[in-house]
Amino acid sequence: EVQLVESGGVVVQPGGSLRLSCAASGFTFDDYAMHWVRQAPGKGLEWVSLISWDGGSTYYADSVKGRFTISRDNSKNSLYLQMNSLRAEDTALYYCAKDKVEMATITYFDYWGQGTLVTVSS
Amino acid sequence: DIQMTQSPSSVSASVGDRVTITCRASQGISSWLAWYQQKPGKAPKLLIYAASSLQSGVPSRFSGSGSGTDFTLTISSLQPEDFATYYCQQANSFPQFGQGTRLEIK
Numbered sequence: 001e002v003q004l005v006e007s008g009g010v011v012v013q014p015g016g017s018l019r020l021s022c023a024a025s026g027f028t029f030d031d032y033a034m035h036w037v038r039q040a041p042g043k044g045l046e047w048v049s050l051i052s053w054d055g056g057s058t059y060y061a062d063s064v065k066g067r068f069t070i071s072r073d074n075s076k077n078s079l080y081l082q083m084n085s086l087r088a089e090d091t092a093l094y095y096c097a098k099d100k101v102e103m104a105t106i107t108y109f110d111y112w113g114q115g116t117l118v119t120v121s122s
Numbered sequence: 123d124i125q126m127t128q129s130p131s132s133v134s135a136s137v138g139d140r141v142t143i144t145c146r147a148s149q150g151i152s153s154w155l156a157w158y159q160q161k162p163g164k165a166p167k168l169l170i171y172a173a174s175s176l177q178s179g180v181p182s183r184f185s186g187s188g189s190g191t192d193f194t195l196t197i198s199s200l201q202p203e204d205f206a207t208y209y210c211q212q213a214n215s216f217p218q219f220g221q222g223t224r225l226e227i228k
Contacts, residue, residue, distance in 0.1 A: 037217075045166065045211075045222075050216075059216060061216070100168070106213050108168060109156075109168060109217075110177065112166055114165060115165060
């Protein structure tokens with residue numbers, strides 16, 4: 001059974017930093033691209049970042065480019081999101097999501113974690 | 123950037139009704155489109171990918187169609203568990219979601 005379990009969400013002050021983690025199991029982690037998708041309270045879904053299956057390519061939404069860094073450790077079946085210079089508008093539930101197609105870069109999200117809540121507030 | 127526009131933003135329907143939700147891309151995306159269902163407090167669930175392919179385990183009352191810029195999600199006979207918010211997502215370039223369609227009980 002595929003499982004994605006996020007952690008690391010807390011309340012942080014504007015300008016602060018945070019690292020989110022996602023522990024994956026139930027599939028061959030290093031065969032799939034992985035994504036972070038966020039959802040502000042009461043709002044829709046926003047794609048944040050993706051990392052290729054081998055970690056060699058990373059991409060970001062314009063809203064987080066230069067502030068967030070995605071990474072993965074395939075030996076630990078883990079995905080990370082380093083979040084710096086946090087703003088109030090980064091407040092959201094952050095989901096990690098698995099790409100559907102093996103060895104692809106961007107397709108669809110076939111498995112999602114339960115999300116971890118990041119609140120940016122003074 | 124490719125913009126995705128869903129309509130309607132919300133719809134009220136009854137159990138047994140046929141419901142159609144549309145999604146329009148600001149430029150052609152071939153068949154690179156998915157549909158997701160999200161219930162309150164839960165993660166989204168993939169229903170349809172590649173515009174018309176049913177994800178494993180999803181009931182056959184869900185179907186998708188379209189290509190290019192115009193797409194539809196149809197639920198042939200609404201069940202109580204189908205009341206939720208639905209999102210489209212394009213995968214032709216960096217993922218972009220529609221704003222969502224809330225399906226409510228009439």
